[in-house]
Each structure stands twice: as structure tokens, then as C-alpha cells.
Amino acid sequence: MLTKAYGAHAADQPIVAMDIERREPGPHDVAIDIAFCGVCHSDLHTVRSEWAGTLYPCVPGHEIVGRVRAVGPDVTKFKVGDTVGVGCMVDSCQHCAPCAEGLEQYCETGFAGTYNSPTPDAPGHTLGGYAQSITVDDKFVLKISHPQDQLAAVAPLLCAGITTYSPLRHWNVGPGKKVGIVGIGGLGHMGVKLAHAMGAHVVAFTTSESKRQDALDLGADEVVVSRNRDEMKAHTGSFDFILNTVAASHNLDAFTALLKRDGTLCLVGVPEHPHPTPNIAALIFKRRAIAGSLIGGIAETQEMLDFCAEKGIVADIEMIAADEIDAAYERMQKSDVKYRFVIDNATMG
Template identity: 85%
Template structure:
């Protein structure tokens, strides 16, 4: 199926209109007309070859919301007209121990990304959500139950939402727990909302005093300016869990020292340059841990979407036409968005 998309033909070329082909609907496939696609920092890293192995043409986009237009003969969970989502994965080996446990994001043979992943489809790698349509194996399609007027703001839940929800659930954020969220951006703003909805006491960390009120409005109980040693020292040895969403290289010791005994500092951002090596003494003497977390499996992503629908949680977004994507990337690099750009896919018709 011929589909209009936006993609780049090289790392130093801008995104531009391109025509791509989607495969015919197979027995286990769901064909989706894309209504909205969130803009993730990963899109920029990949399309600009800031991550190794970018394949061109590159069509980014893995925060997809749309409507089912066709299903394969063996598909029973979806029908035409259903509102659905697609996140960061469109396939995995489905037989390793991680896949067997519903942890496809840790597939031992490598999950297939929604873009830049291996596929027998033309052109040999997956093409993402900056496009009008997509065809996805039904196991990797998610049901969305938010009301229609919230669908654009649901799109970032498929990456920013699950990236923060999964570690908060894994380390059991909830009533009686003191949870820190470092960084108030696309990921961090979702972390604050989710931890608050889970019933935890939420402390937001930011380098900017100007973000204090924003963090409180998102659901933080307290806000700490992380550049202020006195504010940081006031919270020493007090956190059960800190979720660090900052992707820039920085000193982790400032945060690991705030953990209780057995507390965990979890990283979800991959910095361009490695973090300075952490001091091990604060870890050893308090049995603290520094850990990482990657998105979530399909079952957990569905759980997150259902939780957000029940609690009325969406991302804070700014909608753009696809024609403004290069300007959006420039603004994203300056953190000039509250807090996630979302593409109105109807604009592709004019591409």
C-alpha cells in the first residue's frame, strides 16, 4: 500500500515528504490509519545518525495512535474502527525467556523497533509513525480507551509514559514511598504524573527555579533545585526510589546519596557521553543500587494505558503539522516545549 510519509535520506539531510510502501495485511496483521504521532528525542538521535546503525531512508516515530482500517483473518482482538496504539516495538523473537515472561523489550534476540529495525518488508528495515498508515503484528498493537478528544495527548504515553511507568511499577512506587523524579521534560513530566497517581510522595528535581510551579502543577509534593547544595542535603538518606530521566552526562553521586538504605537510583536516559564514574562507597555502605530500565513489555504497556485512562492521565503536548518537524527538532534541542510535540497526521495529506 502506497503511503505518504516524512523521512530523511541521509544524516545531514532534512526530513522531507517521501512515498513508502506498507505490506499487505497478513493473517496476524492490523492495518492502522495513523491519527497522531508523538515526537521523541530518540527520533532525532536516529534520523541524524547520532546513534550508530541508522538505515536510510529513515522514517521515525514510535508514539502512534490511530484507527484500525483492516485486520488479518486470524486476528480476533481488533476490528475496523477500533482506536489503537503502537509503541517502540513491532516484533520480537517471541520464544526467549524474556519474551515468554512478557518482557519483549528485553528480548534476548533483539526486539524489532518501530523504525530502523530489520524486516522482510521493503526497504528491508522498519519505517515509523511519521506516516499515514502502518501495518503491525496484532501482538504489538494496544487498545486505547481514552476519550476521542484526548487521543493526541495519549500518543506520548506509548514511549514517555511506559518508560516512566515501568520502573515506577517495578520498584513499587505507591503510598508510603518517597519517590524522586529528576528532570521535568517529556519523560520527567510523565514520571511526576504517574508517581502522584500511584499515591507516592513525589519530589521533583530540576536545575531551574522557573520550573518549580510547573512541577507542583504536575503533581509534585515538593520541588528541589538540584544545583542548591542545601536543598539537596535536606533530603539525604530519605528516598526509596529516584527515577532519573536526564539524558545529559552528569554526576550521579548527588542523587545516590539521597537514597535510603536499599534505595535505587534508576536511569532511563542514555547520555551522549558516559556519566562520570560514580563513587562506590555510598552504594556499599547503604546497600544502594544504580539501575536502568527500558520501556515496558506489551502487557505492561497495556496496563499503563488502562491505568492512565482510569486516572485521566495524558501527556502535556503541543500539536504540530508534519511540515514543522525540523523547527520542532530545533526547539526540542533547546527544551522549548511543554512537554511533548505531537504530529497531526492529517497534515501528511498536503505533503
Template identity: 80%
Template sequence: MTTRAFGTRAADAHFEPMDIARRAPGPRDVQIDIAYCGVCHSDLHTARSEWGGTQYPCVPGHEIVGHVSAVGAEVTRFKVGDTVGVGCLVDSCRTCPSCGEGLEQYCEGGFVGTYNGPTHDAPGHTLGGYAQGIVVDEHFVLKINHPQDQLAAVAPLLCAGITTYSPLRHWKVGPGSKVGIVGIGGLGHMGVKIAHALGAHVVAFTTSESKRKDALALGADEVVVSREASEMRAHTNSFDFILDTVAASHSLDAFTGLLKREGTLVLVGVPEHPHPSPSVGNLIFKRRSIAGSLIGGLAETQEMLDFCAEHGVVADIEMIRAQEIDAAYDRMVKSDVKYRFVIDCATMAA
């Protein structure tokens, strides 16, 4: 079967409409009519081959929300008409220890990404959610319980939501925790919302005074302008946990110094150039940690979606037509979005 998509044929080419092949649903497959797809900065990095290794044609998109249009004979969890989501993974080995523990994102054989991953389907690599339809193994499909009028704003939860929820849960953030969120962008704004919903005391860090009001509106209890030394000093040795969502190279010492004894700084942003080497003394003398975290497994992603539905958490979005993807990418580079673009996939038919 074919479906209309928007993709690019080279790193320096514009996005264009194209008809792409999708496999017919197998016994355990779910066929999905895509309603909305979020636009992640990873999409831009891949489409423009900024990380290298991009295979073309490239159809990005791993924040997918839609409705089931067909199911294979052995599918048990979904039926036609269900509202569902697909995130960053569409396959993994399912036999390694990580997969066995529901941590498919750390599959020792390497998970298959929703786009630019290896597959037997034509053209030999996965094509993502900037499309009107997709076929995915039911294990990698998620139930969406939010109201239908929130579905566009649910799409970014499939990447930005789980990327921030997973470390917050792993490090047991909740009532009584003082939590910092560094960066108020696509990831950071979700970090603020989810940490607030978990009951933590949330401090948002931004380099821009102009974002102070916005961060408070998102649910932050306090806002610190990180360029102001006096504001930073006021929080020395006080944080249980800091989530750093910034994808640009920067000094980590300013934040490790704010952690309590045994506090943790977790990195989820991947900078183009490595961060400067952090001070070891900041870590040794208070048994602090710097750690990293990558999205979440399928069970945890479902837990996140259910939690967000229960607490009314969605992303702040700007809806775009498929024909506006190039312009949206240019604006993302300038951080000119509050806080996530979402494609209305119905516009691909135009």
C-alpha cells in the same frame, strides 16, 4: 500499498514528504490509519544518526495512535474502527525466556524497533509513525481507552509513559513511597504524573528555578532545585526510589546520597557521553543500588495505558504539522517544548 510519510534521506538532510510501501495485512496483521504520532528524542538521535547505524530513508516515530482500518483473517483482539496504539516494538523472537515472560523489550534475540529495525518488508528496515498508515502484527498493537478528544495527548504514553511507568511499577512505588523524579522534560513530566497517580509522595528535581511552579502543577508535592546544595541536603537519606530521566552526562553521587538504606536510583536517560563513575562508598555503606530500565513489554504497556485512562493521565503536548518536524527537532535540542511534540498526521495530506 503505499502511504504518505515524512522522512529524511540523510543525517544532514531535512524532512520531506515521501510515499512509502506498507505490506498488505497478513492473517495476524492490523492495518492502522495513524491520527497522531509523538516526537521522541530518540527519533532525533536516529534521524541525525547520532547513535550511528541509521538506515535511510528514515521515517521515525514510535508513539502512534490511530484507528483500525483492516484486520487479517486470524486477528481476534481488534476490529475495524477500534482506537489503537503502537509503541517502540513491532516484533521480537517470541520464544526466548524474556519474551515468554512478557518482557519483549529484553528479547534475547533483539526486538524489532518500530523504525530502523530489520524487516523483510521494503526497504529492508522498519519505517515508523511519521506516516498516515502502518501495518503491525496484532501482538504488538495496544487498545486505547482514553476519550477521543485526548488521543493526541495519549500518543507520548507509548514511549515516555511506559518508560517511566515500568520502573515505577517494577520497584513497587505506591502509597507510602517517597519518590524523586530527576528532570522535568518529555520523560520526567510523565514520571511526575504517573508517580503521583500511583499515590507516592513525589519530589521533582530540576536545575531551573523557573520550573518549580510547572513541576507542582504536574503533581509534584515538592520541588528541589538540584543546584542548591541546601535544598539537596534537606533530603539526605530520605528517598525510597529516584527515577533519573536526564539524558545528559552528570554526577550520580548527588542523588545516590539522597537514598535511604536499600533505596534505588534508576536511570532511563541515555547520555551522549558516560556519566562520571559513581562513588562506590555511597552504595556499599547503605546497600543502595543504581539500576537501569528500558520501556516495557506489551502486557505492561497495556496495563499502563489502562491505568492512565482510569486516572485521566495524558502528556502535556504541543501539536505540530508534519511540515514543522525540522523546526521541532531544533527546538527539542534547546529543550524548548512543554513537554512533547505530537504530529497531526492529517497534515501530511497537505
């Protein structure tokens, strides 16, 4: 089935309108008419081949919200008209230990990404949510229960939301815990909202004084300008957990020094160049840890969506039309967005 989409034919080519092929629903498939798709920095990296291995044509997008158009005969969890979401994964091996535990993001043979992963479907690799429709195995489709007028702002939860929710849950963030969120961007603003909703004492870290009030408005209890040594020093040895959302290479020692004994600094951004080697003594003498976390499994993503619906949490977004994607990419590189672009897929018609 042909569908309208937006993507790139090469790394040095702009995002343009194109027709792509979607498979008709198989026995376990859900066909979705896409209403909104968030724009993630991973989309930009992939389209422009800043990460190795981009396959063209490349249609990005893994923060998808839409409505079910059709279901296969063996689908029982979804029906036509349901509001649903699709995140960063559309398949996994389904038989390794991580998959059995609901941790498909750590599939031992590698999960199939929503775009740029091998697939039997034309053109031989997955094509994402910058499109009018998508067909997905029902195991990787999520139920959305937010009000209809919030659906555009729900889309970024499918990546930015789960990327921050999963580590917060894994490290048991909640009442009585002091938690830091480094970076107030697409990921960080969700981290602040979620940690606040979980009941933690939340400290937001930013390099920019101008973001202080923004971070407080998002739910931070305190804000630290990380370039201010006195502000940083005042929090030495006091954090249970720090979630670092910054994808640029930087010195991690400034943040590990803020951890309590047994505290953890968790990284969710992959820098273009490696971080400087951390001070190992600072880890050894306080039994501190530097860890990482990758999105979340399907069950946990559903848990996150339900939690956000219950707490009234959505992303802060700026809506764009499909023909504004390139301009949005340019603004993203300048951090000129509060805090996530979302495409109105109706503009692809």
C-alpha cells in the same frame, strides 16, 4: 500499498515528504490509519545519525495512535474502527525467556523497533509513525480507551509513558514511598504524573528555578532545585526510589546520597557521553543500587494505558503539522517544549 510519510534520506538532510510502501495485512496483521504520532528525542538522534547504525530512508515515530482500517483473518482482538496504539516495538522472537514473560523489550535476540530495524518489508528496515498508515502484527498493537478528544495527548504514553511507568511499577512505588523524579521534560513530566497517581510522595528535581511551579502543577509534592546544595542536603538519605530521566552526562553521586538504605536510583536516559564514575562507597555502605530500565513489555504497556485512562492521565503536548518537524527538532534541542510535540498526521495529506 503506498502511503504518505515524512522522513530523511541522509543524516544531513531535512525531514521531507516521501512515499513509502506498507505491506497488506497478513493473517495476524492489523492495518492502522495513523491519526497522531509523538516526537521522541530518539527520533532526532536516529534521523541525524547521532546513534550508530541509522538506515535510510529513515521514517521515525514510535508513539502512534490511530484507527484500525483492516485486520487479517486470524486477528480476534481488534476490529475495523477500533482506536489503537503502537509503541516502540513491532516484533520480537516470541520464544526466549523474556518474551515468554511478557518482557519483549529484553528479547534475547533483540526486538524489532518500530523504525530502523531489519524487516522483510521494503525497503528492508522498519519505517515508523511519521506516516499516514502502518501495518503491525496484532501482538504488538494496543487498545486505547481514552476519550477521542484526548487521543493526541495519549500518543506520548506509548514511549514516555511506559518508560517511566515500568520502573515505577517494578520498584513498587505507591503510598508510603518517597519518590524522586529527576528532570522535568518529556519523560520527567510523565514520571511526576504517574508517581503522583500511584500515591507516592513525589519530589521533582530540576536545575531551573523557573520550573518549580510547573512541577507542582504536574503533581509534585515538593520541588528541589538540584543546583541548590542546601535544598539537596535537606533530603539526604530519605528516598526509597529516584527515577532519573536526564539523558545528559552528569554526576550521579548527588542523587545516590539522597537514597535510604536499600534505595535505588534508576536511569532511563542514555547519555551521549558516559556519566562520571559514581562513588562506590556510597553504594556499599547503604546497600544502595544504581539500576536501569528499558520501556516496557506489551502487557505492561497495556496496563499503563488502562491505568492512565482510569486516572485521566495524558501527556502535556504541543501539536505540530508534518512540515514543522525540523523546527520542532531544533526546539527540542533547546528544551523549548512543554513537554512533547505530537504530529497531526492528517497534515501529511
